[in-house]
Amino acid sequence: MSLLSISLDVVGSTELKKQLSEFSGKYKTSLHEHYRDLLRSMLGSMNGFLERIHQDRDLQIERLCLVKRIGDEFWYVYDLNGLEPHERTRHATHLVKVLLAFLLEAPFDVTAFLPDAHIREEICWKCTLDLISDAIDTSKLAEDELDQFIWNLASAPARGAGTATPAGAAAHSALAIKNKLGVGFSYLHESGPVYVARPDFIGLEVDRFFRISRDAEKGKILAGSNFLSLLLTYINPVSGRYSFRDPMGADSFTTALSEVSVEPRHFSEARLKGIKGGYSGAFIYNDYSELADCESSWGFEER
Numbered sequence: 001m002s003l004l005s006i007s008l009d010v011v012g013s014t015e016l017k018k019q020l021s022e023f024s025g026k027y028k029t030s031l032h033e034h035y036r037d038l039l040r041s042m043l044g045s046m047n048g049f050l051e052r053i054h055q056d057r058d059l060q061i062e063r064l065c066l067v068k069r070i071g072d073e074f075w076y077v078y079d080l081n082g083l084e085p086h087e088r089t090r091h092a093t094h095l096v097k098v099l100l101a102f103l104l105e106a107p108f109d110v111t112a113f114l115p116d117a118h119i120r121e122e123i124c125w126k127c128t129l130d131l132i133s134d135a136i137d138t139s140k141l142a143e144d145e146l147d148q149f150i151w152n153l154a155s156a157p158a159r160g161a162g163t164a165t166p167a168g169a170a171a172h173s174a175l176a177i178k179n180k181l182g183v184g185f186s187y188l189h190e191s192g193p194v195y196v197a198r199p200d201f202i203g204l205e206v207d208r209f210f211r212i213s214r215d216a217e218k219g220k221i222l223a224g225s226n227f228l229s230l231l232l233t234y235i236n237p238v239s240g241r242y243s244f245r246d247p248m249g250a251d252s253f254t255t256a257l258s259e260v261s262v263e264p265r266h267f268s269e270a271r272l273k274g275i276k277g278g279y280s281g282a283f284i285y286n287d288y289s290e291l292a293d294c295e296s297s298w299g300f301e302e303r
Contacts, residue, residue: 008076052102056097058094089246130208135205150178211271212224220283222265
């Protein structure tokens with residue numbers, strides 16, 4: 001297995017929702033409408049990331065998969081399987097390029113759907129990125145284990161009834177239950193039930209990934225050392241900044257990204273809640289991200 005794990009999360013989202021709730025209470029507006037408008041803005045912003053993946057000449061959007069979305073955090077994996085070593089480096093390098101551009105341009109403003117107030121700062125994303133090579137896809141096993149339980153449940157007599165559910169009704173009932181309890185979606189086809197499961201992953205590297213993600217910062221990529229090992233870098237002796245090189249094969253390369261700051265970071269064993277030896281990584285960012293109007297706190301002002 002060789003997957004690039006990508007977490008994209010809205011900075012300070014809990015504080016934002018608190019402010020929206022307070023605004024709604026003060027002005028007697030619909031909090032649900034504010035949430036929906038926020039979601040539309042957030043999803044529109046995220047589409048910018050997908051658009052950049054699609055437009056990059058070396059990345060393949062077919063390799064990108066959304067594992068899950070938990071509120072305002074998106075967990076993607078980018079599949080490197082089947083690629084030669086220099087191709088893996090190329091894809092990793094171009095992903096950094098795309099993410100830095102996204103983090104710079106992705107801030108979105110919620111002023112448009114708050115007519116009587118505005119948020120002083122734009123809303124921004126933070127990113128965690130690492131290479132996952134030792135994990136398993138849980139979806140098939142989880143669904144197989146769920147299947148028999150659900151079928152037995154759906155086939156059992158209804159409460160107070162003396163006979164079992166008819167076979168056809170049982171199938172519909174089983175699929176309806178599975179669509180709620182599983183990670184995919186089922187439907188009945190003339191050839192039988194069809195189930196499409198979204199992948200999910202379990203493993204120590206996955207745990208570590210999400211534990212380091214707690215230290216992610218606005219406008220920056222927090223990359224784990226496994227991911228960093230994929231990159232070809234050159235350090236400018238004068239500026240101290242990094243360039244990322246794109247290997248073209250046959251020992252040739254071109255520079256894909258220049259003058260990027262790389263700030264090492266170590267995560268202690270205690271910080272990672274017992275993951276032996278801790279872990280290391282680095283923030284990757286450019287000077288422009290420091291100029292982006294992104295903050296992790298908001299305030300409302302009446303107009």
